[in-house]
Amino acid sequence: MEQEHSALHTLKDIKQMMERSSRFISLSGLSGVAAGICALAGAWFAHRVITGKEPESYDYDSLTIGNMLRYKLFIIALLTLGFAIITAFLFTYTKSKKNNIPIWSTATRRLMLNFCIPLVAGGMFLLRMLELGYFELITPGCLLFYGLALVNASKYTLGEIRYLGYAQITLGLISCWLPESSLAFWTLGFGVLHIVYGVAMWWKYDKR
Amino acid sequence: MKNPIENLNKIFDSRIRLGIMSSLMVNEDLNFNQLKEIIGVTDGNLASHLKTLEENEYIKVQKGFIGRKTNTTYAVTQNGERAFKQHLEGLGQMIRLLE
Numbered sequence: 326m327e328q329e330h331s332a333l334h335t336l337k338d339i340k341q342m343m344e345r346s347s348r349f350i351s352l353s354g355l356s357g358v359a360a361g362i363c364a365l366a367g368a369w370f371a372h373r374v375i376t377g378k379e380p381e382s383y384d385y386d387s388l389t390i391g392n393m394l395r396y397k398l399f400i401i402a403l404l405t406l407g408f409a410i411i412t413a414f415l416f417t418y419t420k421s422k423k424n425n426i427p428i429w430s431t432a433t434r435r436l437m438l439n440f441c442i443p444l445v446a447g448g449m450f451l452l453r454m455l456e457l458g459y460f461e462l463i464t465p466g467c468l469l470f471y472g473l474a475l476v477n478a479s480k481y482t483l484g485e486i487r488y489l490g491y492a493q494i495t496l497g498l499i500s501c502w503l504p505e506s507s508l509a510f511w512t513l514g515f516g517v518l519h520i521v522y523g524v525a526m527w528w529k530y531d532k533r
Numbered sequence: 534m535k536n537p538i539e540n541l542n543k544i545f546d547s548r549i550r551l552g553i554m555s556s557l558m559v560n561e562d563l564n565f566n567q568l569k570e571i572i573g574v575t576d577g578n579l580a581s582h583l584k585t586l587e588e589n590e591y592i593k594v595q596k597g598f599i600g601r602k603t604n605t606t607y608a609v610t611q612n613g614e615r616a617f618k619q620h621l622e623g624l625g626q627m628i629r630l631l632e
Contacts, residue, residue, distance in 0.1 A: 332627040338548065339555045339621070346556035346563070346571045431560070431567045 349432040349482045351421035354531050357489075357523025359412035364515035367405030372508060374398050389456050420531065432481065440478035443470055461504035468497030468514045483530070489522045537630065540623025542616055544589055549574055549582045554609065554617045557592060562608040583607065591616055 344350055373379045374397050381397055393399045421428045447470025451463055475490030493514050500510035545551050552572040556563060563571075569579055586592045591613030595606045609617070 332624045333631075335551065336621070336624050336628065339551060342552045342555040342571065343559045346567075347559040427570060430570055431563065 345426065345432070347432060347481070349430070349436040351417055351424060351426050351428065352482050352486070352526075353416040353420040354523045354525070354527025354529075355416040355420075356413035357519045357526060359416055359523075360409040361516050361519030361521075361523060363405055363409040363412060364519060365512065365517075366408075367401055368508060368512040368516060370401045371398055374401070375508065385458070385460070388458075390452055393452075393455070436478055436481040439481055440474050443474040443477055446470070447473070461507070462501070464504075464507040464511045465497045465501040467511065468493050468500060471514075472497055483526065485526060485529075486522075489518060492518055537623050537626035540619055540626065542620040542623075544585065544591065545617070545620045547582060549578065550586055553579075553582060553586060553607070554591065554613065557607060557609045558614065558617060562595070562606040564604055564606045568607065586613070589613075 370379075374381060379397065383392075383395055385396075388396065418428055427433075447466065451466045451470070454462055454466065472490045472493030472495075475486050475493060477490075479485075479487035479490060496510055496514045496518070500507060503510070545554060549572060553568060556568060556571050565576075565579070565583075568583075569576065572579065583592065583594075587594055590610055592607050593610050595608070597604045597606065
């Protein structure tokens with residue numbers, strides 16, 4: 326009897342060490358919720374600009390990669406991204422401290438690399454699309470590349486993030502054909518889906 | 534019936550050696566500092582357990598350089614993979630006896 330119990334214990338140890346060494350498991354559900362809330366706030370400001378309550382001072386026809394910073398929509402996008410990354414990082418940092426797992430490990434580096442490859446490539450591509458004036462394809466592009474980045478990263482962190490990726494890709498594809506609802510799709514993908522995913526993950530892993 | 538305990542490998546009795554093998558099974562290779570980070574032991578302790586695994590040909594050692602600093606990486610051998618899987622199988626059998 327004694328021996329069987331120790332066998333079970335050993336297997337748990339092995340599983341834990343395999344996960345710890347190959348996956349970044351400190352990703353907090355609350356990070357998803359925080360990023361989602363930032364996205365909702367960003368979408369609200371963007372909506373005001375688009376509907377003319379806070380109109381842009383410059384014409385989009387003269388937009389280039391060099392002068393993007395004078396456009397309100399672009400500033401809103403940058404701020405939203407910045408706040409989302411900072412708040413998401415804080416919750417994950419707290420979780421890794423609490424579980425006593427180093428935040429910057431081989432697993433983290435591998436996760437970041439695999440997450441950033443599709444994202445950075447996609448980001449550059451979308452900047453060029455903005456310059457060429459393909460505004461209708463920016464939202465679908467954001468959702469698609471972000472979804473692909475999530476699917477790519479899912480091997481290196483909690484596996485469920487793959488489903489968030491599938492959902493973003495699906496939304497991205499649908500929104501290709503509904504350019505007039507771009508902002509709604511963007512809000513749904515980056516805001517609502519993040520919050521739903523975050524709550525689900527928090528419920529499964531972090532709730533005490 | 535054969536006693537499943539025969540499938541258990543004495544070499545993997547130590548928690549640290551178990552940790553080294555578990556980590557190397559899911560990573561192509563790891564260097565000394567990465568292993569230290571994962572398992573959380575002192576240099577001397579880790580080195581002596583790595584030595585044991587190396588002597589049994591369960592892991593292979595590759596010495597290299599990053600700039601001027603030495604960088605020694607470790608990876609499982611086919612032999613080590615087989616032995617570790619058998620050990621896991623043994624543990625599994627013991628648990629199934631419980632049910």
